[in-house]
Amino acid sequence: MTAQQRMDDILNECIDRLARGETVEACLARYPEHAPELRPLLLVARATLTATAQITPRAEFRMAARHRFLDALAARHAREREAFLSGPWLRRWGAVTAGVALLVVIGSGTVAAAETSLPLEPLYTVKQATEAFQVALAPEGSAKAKVYAQLAARRLEEISTLARQGDVQSVDQLTSQFEGHLDNATLAVTRTSPERTAASESAPAPAATPASSAAPATAPVTATPSVSPVQAAQPAASPTPSAAPAAAPVTATPIASVPPAQAVRPAASPTPSAAPAARPAAPAATPTPVARPTPATGPAIRQPAATPTVPAGAKEKAPVKAVKPAAHPSAQNLRDVHDVVKRNAEQQIAVLEKSLREAPAPAKPALERALEKANKKYSQAIRSLEKLEQREQEREDRRDR
Amino acid sequence: MQDEHSLVREAQQGNAGAFAKIYETYFDRVFRYVVVRVGNTAEAEDITQDVFLRALDSIRSFQWRGVPFSAWLFRIAHNLLTDRLRSRGRHEEIALDDEMPLADTRQDPSAFVEIKISVEQMLVSMQNLTDAQRQVLALRFGSGLSITETAEAMKKNEGAIKALQHSAVQALRRHLARAPTATGKQP
Numbered sequence: 001m002t003a004q005q006r007m008d009d010i011l012n013e014c015i016d017r018l019a020r021g022e023t024v025e026a027c028l029a030r031y032p033e034h035a036p037e038l039r040p041l042l043l044v045a046r047a048t049l050t051a052t053a054q055i056t057p058r059a060e061f062r063m064a065a066r067h068r069f070l071d072a073l074a075a076r077h078a079r080e081r082e083a084f085l086s087g088p089w090l091r092r093w094g095a096v097t098a099g100v101a102l103l104v105v106i107g108s109g110t111v112a113a114a115e116t117s118l119p120l121e122p123l124y125t126v127k128q129a130t131e132a133f134q135v136a137l138a139p140e141g142s143a144k145a146k147v148y149a150q151l152a153a154r155r156l157e158e159i160s161t162l163a164r165q166g167d168v169q170s171v172d173q174l175t176s177q178f179e180g181h182l183d184n185a186t187l188a189v190t191r192t193s194p195e196r197t198a199a200s201e202s203a204p205a206p207a208a209t210p211a212s213s214a215a216p217a218t219a220p221v222t223a224t225p226s227v228s229p230v231q232a233a234q235p236a237a238s239p240t241p242s243a244a245p246a247a248a249p250v251t252a253t254p255i256a257s258v259p260p261a262q263a264v265r266p267a268a269s270p271t272p273s274a275a276p277a278a279r280p281a282a283p284a285a286t287p288t289p290v291a292r293p294t295p296a297t298g299p300a301i302r303q304p305a306a307t308p309t310v311p312a313g314a315k316e317k318a319p320v321k322a323v324k325p326a327a328h329p330s331a332q333n334l335r336d337v338h339d340v341v342k343r344n345a346e347q348q349i350a351v352l353e354k355s356l357r358e359a360p361a362p363a364k365p366a367l368e369r370a371l372e373k374a375n376k377k378y379s380q381a382i383r384s385l386e387k388l389e390q391r392e393q394e395r396e397d398r399r400d401r
Numbered sequence: 402m403q404d405e406h407s408l409v410r411e412a413q414q415g416n417a418g419a420f421a422k423i424y425e426t427y428f429d430r431v432f433r434y435v436v437v438r439v440g441n442t443a444e445a446e447d448i449t450q451d452v453f454l455r456a457l458d459s460i461r462s463f464q465w466r467g468v469p470f471s472a473w474l475f476r477i478a479h480n481l482l483t484d485r486l487r488s489r490g491r492h493e494e495i496a497l498d499d500e501m502p503l504a505d506t507r508q509d510p511s512a513f514v515e516i517k518i519s520v521e522q523m524l525v526s527m528q529n530l531t532d533a534q535r536q537v538l539a540l541r542f543g544s545g546l547s548i549t550e551t552a553e554a555m556k557k558n559e560g561a562i563k564a565l566q567h568s569a570v571q572a573l574r575r576h577l578a579r580a581p582t583a584t585g586k587q588p
Contacts, residue, residue, distance in 0.1 A: 008563035011570065012548055015541065041567075044574040045542075051523040052543045055433045057446070062428070065450045069424060072454050073417045128418035136425040 010034055015045050066133060074114070074126045118158055119170040142333035145188035149340045152181035156348040159370050160355040168366035175370045182341075182377050186384050189329050189337055331396055334389040341385060345378035409470050413461050420460070424453055427471070430544040431478055437539035438482050440524040448485060452478045471546055472553030479536065479554070526576035534569035541566060 001009075014027040024042045028035045057065075114126035131151055138144040155178035159171050329337070352371045359367050411419035431452050435445040455477050463473050527535050533555070540551045552562045 004564070005560065008560070008567045011567050012563045015566070015570075016548075019545070040574055041570050044570055044577060047577075048523055048538065048542045048570075048573065051520045052433055052437060054520050055436050055543070057429065057432045057449070058442075061446050065428070065446070065453075066424075068450055069421075069453055069457070072457055073420065076457060125415065125417035128416070129421040132418040132421035133425070136422070 007034065007037070011038065011041055011045075014038065014042055015049075018042065018046050019049055070126060070129055070133070073129050074123065118162060119174065140188065142189055142329040142337050145185045145329075145337045146340050148181045148185035148188060149337065149344055152178050152185065153344040153348050155181060156352060156370070156374055159367070160348075160351045163355050163359045163363045163367045163370075166360040166363050168363045171363075171366040171370055175373050178370075179373060179377050182381050185337065185341065186381050189334055189385070189388060329388075329392070331389055331393040334385060334392055338382065338385040338389055341378065341381050345374075345382065349374060349378070405470055406465065409460070409463065413463065420457065423470075427474055428453070431474065433543040434475060434478055434539045435482065437524065437527060437543040438535060439486075440528055444485070448478070448481055451481055455481065468553050469550045471544075471550050475540060475544065475546065475550075475554040522577060523573075526573055529576045530569055530572050533565055534572055537562060537565045538569050538573065 010031055014030075017027050018024065024039065024046055027042055028038055031038060114123035114130060117123040117127050131154075134147050135144065135151075138147040155174045159174050159178075162168065162170060162174075349371070352367065352374060356364060356367050356371060405423075408419050408422060412423055428449070432445060432449045435448045435452070436442065439445055439448070452474070456474055459477075463470070527538065530538070536555060537551060540546045540554055541548070546554065548559050548562055548566075552559045555562065557565070
């Protein structure tokens with residue numbers, strides 16, 4: 001190895017260390033013999049990391065881009081469906097059918113239309129994508145818990161609708177997805193609670209479910225909360241414009257969270273995925289701050305805290321910790337989540353019971369299983385939330401005293 | 402936790418939810434990469450959107466074969482950038498705008514000046530680098546890619562990328578040194 005290559009390696013290693021939050025001085029201490037040459041380069045590297053971490057998309061652009069992307073997803077599925085339908089047996093109708101189908105599907109109400117779609121329908125995949133965005137957008141804590149709670153209720157609505165139609169093909173899968181969503185709702189507030197250790201013991205352990213049952217939006221918040229580079233770079237006392245309600249959720253998106261995503265397959269995608277879907281894991285007792293997932297291929301640059309460039313020789317401040325923990329939910333927040341879950345439980349159980357009475361006989365066994373699981377899972381979730389709420393209330397009372 | 406491999410595979414099989422998660426994971430990183438490359442927010446926004454639309458169209462053609470997904474995605478971004486710049490006949494033009502999105506540091510005015518200038522200085526200085534130098538800094542510093550991923554994205558070996566990174570930081574230092582920094586210190 002030549003001296004030049006050695007220097008390339010050292011600089012590269014130091015850049016990775018800076019990106020992980022190490023100080024310039026600490027890097028220089030590792031290579032004192034190269035310090036005179038390294039120092040100015042590392043100061044530039046540090047300044048560049050800090051500057052690039054400040055670049056963040058406008059909230060309006062982020063929203064517009066997301067809508068455009070969802071429309072493109074819908075259009076792609078429309079095209080695939082058209083290709084499926086315009087086989088030889090339908091070819092003579094193809095042009096007309098495809099044109100009409102595309103016009104209908106790509107219309108401005110695509111995403112809205114997808115809201116009421118059911119598994120195996122073409123727009124269901126758009127619904128899944130929209131839900132994944134909703135989860136990603138929601139700030140950690142009680143807001144994300146409420147999103148999960150609503151998704152859980154949605155799955156039960158779908159079960160009721162399908163069962164009344166006599167279609168039980170997807171009921172078991174939807175039931176598992178419902179359970180995953182409700183687990184995630186509880187975990188979302190458990191994880192951010194100061195009582196997490198005790199609470200996680202009482203929180204319902206995510207049920208082991210078949211690999212094919214996890215819905216895209218059952219993405220659990222990872223036990224190791226991670227932050228986007230932008231978030232990592234925010235000075236604690238200086239929230240970015242994107243910390244406003246419209247954009248803050250995105251900076252809170254758990255980048256490292258690569259959740260289970262096996263979906264109920266739409267008709268146009270007949271090949272079922274054999275991918276094993278991990279169920280949401282119980283939260284770790286002590287979350288480890290991680291700025292970004294480390295690729296298997298090697299250490300990636302992580303954005304450092306946004307600290308000003310330090311002149312050579314000056315003593316550097318310790319970098320701002322990369323992870324800004326989500327504010328733990330207050331008793332009121334927990335009460336809100338509890339109320340949502342309880343209200344959903346009452347409504348959805350009633351609907352399921354009504355569907356059970358009205359459903360055709362062949363659909364009843366699957367519906368009974370769904371009802372039993374819904375009762376059990378809601379009871380667990382409500383108990384867990386009550387405990388969390390009670391503990392938090394006691395903690396707040398102690399603090400007030 | 403599902404790994405990126407299975408997430409990509411499901412997106413290839415038509416799972417829109419999986420693709421939505423990929424989108425969320427990479428959106429900011431791609432945007433930063435493009436901003437650093439073009440130094441222009443409006444153009445960066447257009448290109449960032451196009452990157453994901455192109456990826457959506459061609460994800461079925463992606464094959465792992467030892468190439469990280471991130472490298473494939475940033476290749477798309479690079480190709481779109483190249484096409485865009487070529488079609489406009491501009492390579493080294495810089496069009497910094499006043500609307501460059503910056504972190505809000507209103508609570509600390511001194512920090513605001515520092516950071517704002519740092520971003521602009523950095524972007525202006527970047528435009529004086531070679532395209533390859535700018536690309537390596539955009540991938541490593543802007544998007545947080547590892548040296549391996551950067552090498553795959555730029556289709557070079559890791560040694561060449563490290564050397565390029567070294568020369569890029571040196572060149573950036575030279576250009577930054579010509580203008581005083583916000584704090585009056587010169588790197």
